[in-house]
């Protein structure tokens with residue numbers, strides 16, 4: 001009998017605690033909805049209050065919220081805001097649970113809201129690394145009739161991200177085609193510049209498979225999307241070099257460095273290869289490029305070659321002129337002047353070690369996020385921007 005009494009008391013206490021937890025949640029939600037009616041936009045204060053209630057008990061609270069509040073036009077923003085907060089806090093499982101619940105119970109809601117929920121659900125899958133499911137959701141969304149322009153654009157962008165992740169470049173080209181507003185313009189927009197990069201990816205695949213027809217097709221396609229695509233011009237120059245066509249290689253390389261002087265670092269080995277049997281001709285070409293582009297890379301290469309050819313006076317004169325022309329040398333100018341004027345005996349050796357020191361600094365950085373790398377990247381591994389790497393020197 002005593003055991004039965006203890007059991008009944010425990011059951012009553014648990015029920016009371018359960019009710020209190022629900023009542024607390026109901027009160028928080030009621031206040032939140034009331035504040036939203038007064039101020040329809042979610043204020044920073046709301047954003048701060050609601051998560052503090054859910055802190056440390058998110059799974060239980062989401063479950064209670066789903067039971068306590070019906071999905072309606074009045075409550076949908078609460079659910080969406082909360083799911084977005086949970087996602088920003090890294091709790092993708094609970095964000096997913098909320099969005100899946102909304103998708104199952106959005107029957108009476110306006111069509112646009114259902115589409116928004118489906119898009120958010122796809123973002124949860126994407127964030128959780130479930131790319132296949134995210135892709136299916138986005139594809140289903142894009143197949144919807146009467147899809148709002150805004151959600152369609154968001155879905156296309158997200159699907160494009162997934163296609164790039166899977167290296168599905170042909171589909172990526174099609175998706176970017178639906179996003180560009182400059183399809184027939186002389187000036188490409190960012191989507192067309194991306195399409196050119198996708199074509200370059202396909203061109204490099206074709207080159208790896210020795211499929212020269214496909215390589216040429218993808219290169220011409222890349223240059224149609226973006227006539228200034230440096231990567232396509234570089235692949236073209238490399239292909240001329242592989243075909244043994246030195247004249248066309250040099251023309252392509254010179255056009256490339258005229259467009260992007262920072263790519264001198266990538267082009268230099270090809271110039272050196274073209275003139276491998278004639279060092280004096282290489283030096284003349286490097287000096288010509290240096291005077292046109294004011295590039296530190298061509299200066300260093302020309303200086304090194306002069307050292308090898310024993311042209312020490314010309315080497316010192318080259319540096320004197322470069323000190324005036326090149327901004328990159330400004331921090332070194334005072335020291336260089338002393339050595340050029342005083343240290344005559346050791347001058348050639350000093351210039352060599354100075355050039356070597358500058359060369360070790362030569363590396364690449366992303367102009368978008370600032371990431372650094374010793375190698376050129378056509379797509380930044382940190383921020384995933386295309387063609388944002390520049391030579392740091």
Ligand SMILES: [Zn+2]
Nearest residue numbers: 366369380383
């Ligand atoms: Zn970056």
